Amino acid sequence: MKDTPPAEPSARRRFLRGAAALGGGASLLSGARAQSPEVLSVPPWSRQPGEPVLWQPYGLPSVHEKSVQRRSRGGTPFGGAASSMTPLQDLFGIITPSGLVFERHHAGIPQIDPDQHRLVIHGLAARPRIFSMDELLRFPSVSRIHFLECSGNTGSEWSAPSAASVQFSHGLLSCCEWTGVPLSVLLDEVGAADQARWILAEGADGAAMSRSIPIEKAWEDALVVYAQNGERLRPENGYPLRLFLPGFEGNMNIKWLRRLKLGAAPFMTREETSKYTDSLADGQARQFTFLMDAKSVITRPSAGQRLAGPGFHEITGLAWSGRGRVRSVEVSVDGGLQWQLAQLDAPVLPRALTRFRLGWRWQGQPAVLQSRVTDDTGYVQPTRAQLIEVRGLNSVYHYNAIQSWAVAPDGSLSNVHA
Numbered sequence: 001m002k003d004t005p006p007a008e009p010s011a012r013r014r015f016l017r018g019a020a021a022l023g024g025g026a027s028l029l030s031g032a033r034a035q036s037p038e039v040l041s042v043p044p045w046s047r048q049p050g051e052p053v054l055w056q057p058y059g060l061p062s063v064h065e066k067s068v069q070r071r072s073r074g075g076t077p078f079g080g081a082a083s084s085m086t087p088l089q090d091l092f093g094i095i096t097p098s099g100l101v102f103e104r105h106h107a108g109i110p111q112i113d114p115d116q117h118r119l120v121i122h123g124l125a126a127r128p129r130i131f132s133m134d135e136l137l138r139f140p141s142v143s144r145i146h147f148l149e150c151s152g153n154t155g156s157e158w159s160a161p162s163a164a165s166v167q168f169s170h171g172l173l174s175c176c177e178w179t180g181v182p183l184s185v186l187l188d189e190v191g192a193a194d195q196a197r198w199i200l201a202e203g204a205d206g207a208a209m210s211r212s213i214p215i216e217k218a219w220e221d222a223l224v225v226y227a228q229n230g231e232r233l234r235p236e237n238g239y240p241l242r243l244f245l246p247g248f249e250g251n252m253n254i255k256w257l258r259r260l261k262l263g264a265a266p267f268m269t270r271e272e273t274s275k276y277t278d279s280l281a282d283g284q285a286r287q288f289t290f291l292m293d294a295k296s297v298i299t300r301p302s303a304g305q306r307l308a309g310p311g312f313h314e315i316t317g318l319a320w321s322g323r324g325r326v327r328s329v330e331v332s333v334d335g336g337l338q339w340q341l342a343q344l345d346a347p348v349l350p351r352a353l354t355r356f357r358l359g360w361r362w363q364g365q366p367a368v369l370q371s372r373v374t375d376d377t378g379y380v381q382p383t384r385a386q387l388i389e390v391r392g393l394n395s396v397y398h399y400n401a402i403q404s405w406a407v408a409p410d411g412s413l414s415n416v417h418a
């Protein structure tokens with residue numbers, strides 16, 4: 001008889017083996033009593049035809065998913081200057097459905113007629129020009145998956161823990177497939193001058209939101225975007241046109257984009273002098289913090305949720321870095337004493353959310369769950385103490401420390417500082 005090499009264990013067998021090691025037996029849900037398959041009854045919806053096609057020409061989630069919503073943290077004196085947050089605790093994978101992408105507006109959502117919308121590119125350019133939407137859509141385009149994070153995200157963690165859920169602590173965060181024209185193509189089109197070092201980007205909203213963008217970003221990967229997750233932009237996310245700067249703080253991704261002016265120096269707009277600067281401990285302010293540092297958070301289980309009981313639970317969450325790819329994510333269930341390497345779901349894309357997972361067997365004891373990302377530059381997400389040591393406690397923006405969720409013996413989870 002010929003010797004045959006032992007077969008490679010299939011991915012499924014490998015998974016089951018890992019699960020068995022965790023569960024110590026055949027069933028992961030050891031508490032749940034299995035019923036005999038014969039008891040499965042035929043429900044009413046199996047006894048008749050269902051809704052016809054085109055029941056909803058534009059499809060909507062099941063009515064049973066009504067609790068999966070964007071939410072806002074309290075009112076502001078001016079309703080147009082507010083934000084809503086993505087329900088990260090209810091989402092799977094890495095793509096944020098368009099209807100759940102967080103919103104941040106400084107003067108509400110302008111309702112723009114795309115046929116009347118124009119983009120002007122002028123300043124230090126040989127051929128300054130006004131583009132219509134139809135003209136812009138004729139240029140070569142690309143589609144890329146990237147996260148977008150408001151630099152105010154997780155700002156509540158600078159003070160005492162108060163977030164009722166990960167939606168309220170980390171929900172100014174989304175990840176979509178964005179389609180648009182590389183800004184470099186448009187700079188070539190208008191003949192950007194050699195002296196041009198900065199670009200003023202201005203929105204068509206009532207706030208005329210304006211920021212200075214270093215021109216290197218335009219040559220690297222900036223996009224002038226008209227579509228999101230396969231369809232034209234949603235009004236709240238910048239319809240019909242927005243600037244997209246992969247990895248840069250949310251504020252610079254100017255929505256309802258109407259003007260790009262090429263200049264030799266930054267334009268010192270309100271949003272980069274008074275706002276979106278980081279006050280340090282010594283009273284100095286850090287300006288132009290463009291790139292979002294690496295960050296991660298466990299989305300399930302997380303604050304406001306309750307473990308159904310002791311036994312197997314998958315810990316899962318999101319990691320990202322404005323500087324590149326996620327290299328690894330570690331998870332701790334004891335407040336940072338010991339760390340285990342989590343699995344990363346493919347694809348792990350640069351400047352995109354990355355989904356991580358780790359199987360966990362909860363014994364019913366108090367626990368503190370944490371995640372810690374390392375990006376491909378070698379940067380490691382800091383503890384809260386390490387972040388405060390460098391940044392002090394005067395900051396509002398750019399909080400990226402390790403997040404802690406405490407598990408109580410009854411299985412309920414809450415936001416703590418460990």
Ligand SMILES: Nc1nc2c(c(=O)[nH]1)N[C@H]1C(S)=C(S)[C@@H](COP(=O)(O)O)O[C@H]1N2
Nearest residue numbers: 102103104105106150203209237250251255
């Ligand atoms: N024109 C304009 N662009 C804007 C804003 C705005 O108010 N007006 N808000 C900025 C801020 S602070 C953020 S975090 C992002 C939010 O993008 P989103 O609403 O699509 O999530 O848009 C940025 N671009």
Ligand SMILES: [Mo]
Nearest residue numbers: 150151250251
């Ligand atoms: Mo923002």
